[in-house]
Amino acid sequence: MKVQTRLSLLSSALWGIVFIVVSILIFSLYKQNIEKSVYHNLEKTAQIIAFYFFEEDEISFKEYEKIKKQYENLSNAYFQVYDKNNHLEFGLKTPQIPVEIIDEIRNKGKLTFNIPGFLCYGVYYKDNQGDFVIITKDKKDEVVTNYIKPLWWILTSAFMVGMLATILLNLWISRLAYRPIRETIKQVKNMSPNSLSLLKSSKIKDEIYDLTDTFNQLLQRISDTFKIQQNFVSYVSHEFKTPLAAIQGNLEVFSLKDRTPEEYRELSDLLIEEIRQLEEILDILLIVSDLRKNTDIAEVIHLDVLIEEIIRKVCEKYPSASQQISWKKIINDEFKDYQQINIDRTQLFMALYNLIENAVKFSQENPVEIVLYWDNALYLSIKDHGIGIPEEHMGNIIRPFFRGKNAQNIPGKGIGLSIALRILEKNKVKYQINSKENEGTEFLLRFT
Numbered sequence: 001m002k003v004q005t006r007l008s009l010l011s012s013a014l015w016g017i018v019f020i021v022v023s024i025l026i027f028s029l030y031k032q033n034i035e036k037s038v039y040h041n042l043e044k045t046a047q048i049i050a051f052y053f054f055e056e057d058e059i060s061f062k063e064y065e066k067i068k069k070q071y072e073n074l075s076n077a078y079f080q081v082y083d084k085n086n087h088l089e090f091g092l093k094t095p096q097i098p099v100e101i102i103d104e105i106r107n108k109g110k111l112t113f114n115i116p117g118f119l120c121y122g123v124y125y126k127d128n129q130g131d132f133v134i135i136t137k138d139k140k141d142e143v144v145t146n147y148i149k150p151l152w153w154i155l156t157s158a159f160m161v162g163m164l165a166t167i168l169l170n171l172w173i174s175r176l177a178y179r180p181i182r183e184t185i186k187q188v189k190n191m192s193p194n195s196l197s198l199l200k201s202s203k204i205k206d207e208i209y210d211l212t213d214t215f216n217q218l219l220q221r222i223s224d225t226f227k228i229q230q231n232f233v234s235y236v237s238h239e240f241k242t243p244l245a246a247i248q249g250n251l252e253v254f255s256l257k258d259r260t261p262e263e264y265r266e267l268s269d270l271l272i273e274e275i276r277q278l279e280e281i282l283d284i285l286l287i288v289s290d291l292r293k294n295t296d297i298a299e300v301i302h303l304d305v306l307i308e309e310i311i312r313k314v315c316e317k318y319p320s321a322s323q324q325i326s327w328k329k330i331i332n333d334e335f336k337d338y339q340q341i342n343i344d345r346t347q348l349f350m351a352l353y354n355l356i357e358n359a360v361k362f363s364q365e366n367p368v369e370i371v372l373y374w375d376n377a378l379y380l381s382i383k384d385h386g387i388g389i390p391e392e393h394m395g396n397i398i399r400p401f402f403r404g405k406n407a408q409n410i411p412g413k414g415i416g417l418s419i420a421l422r423i424l425e426k427n428k429v430k431y432q433i434n435s436k437e438n439e440g441t442e443f444l445l446r447f448t
Helices: 003-054 061-072 099-108 140-177 179-189 207-254 261-288 303-317 333-339 345-362 391-396 416-426
Strands: 078-082 088-091 110-115 118-127 130-139 299-302 325-330 340-343 368-374 378-384 430-436 440-447
Touching (some): 003 061, 003 078, 003 130, 099 130, 118 140, 303 345, 340 345, 345 368, 345 378, 345 416, 391 430, 416 430
Parallel strands (some): 325 368
Antiparallel strands (some): 078 088, 368 378, 430 440
């Protein structure tokens, strides 16, 4: 059963239960009011009977005639009049009223009660002719037929008609309410990996809008993942092809003629360097794909020594960097030992190398400031005065192969920063990025 049908039937059932409860309350209150009205009429009837039989000698002829006419209009009335000895003086002999009830009427003065088939009212009437108990009755069947039964039929009919109307109305409303969901399902079914178009959102910002918007965000991430995979394959092909082509070219040239031992050593050194580059590329790929899960390779290192080594490497690749980079260490002697941290040296080297290389590369020959300092924790600040990161791109810089609009003319693949941030997160190094376009970027790292 579909959700919309189930909800429609459930809401209809709840409406039915509420209607039944309300109907029972209405029926009970109506029945009580009808009984009160019947007893009130029986009380008036008892008064008319008392005046007719016992007050003729005490009231005027004209008043007695009025009472006589009222009595004659009671032709279908059921009543009984008992004397002080419980003998029936007037009225029908059946059904007989138990003596206990007659005595209770004398004690209480008046009483409403039921006997099989009748609603009864009794009153103790004192007169100069004697003391009497007057009991008037009304048939229960007549009360039910004339008053209660019509209400029962009205409530039953209203329930049946209302229930049917409620079910149909709920089905119609649920169909309207679930139309956006059906349209969304239809759009999703028509999707394929090659065409991940975003879903059409409703104009009203409700739960359906939120669901569609969330799904569109998921689709966008999936689409971005596909693009990353495509760029990843391109990156792998390019990075592996370069050293492999160098190895192949050198071997082909070297094989054209006999070589001296010195030339063999030079070729050997060259091939070893190219193989080392392949290993570095493989390490990068393992980190990017999160395949390197071993966390037991951490070691104690001196962070300042590692930074100095990275600066030398960067200056070898970018000769002008030696003039750009300003390296400072602001740590008192009492906190020198805090420069030693327990971390994966290879991964941290790769992360810091990428951050410092990016600072040099994107600073456009402007100064790069690297400061290691202690402030209740060990901090490293890498700050450049280059092109900066546009504010709208700050949320995307962790994505592999993403490049900002202002970095298109600068060589790179857009993977270095992503790798660096992923390594920092993996090694639980907290970082903060402060950047403004055309003013520069600062990476502030906190080691714990």
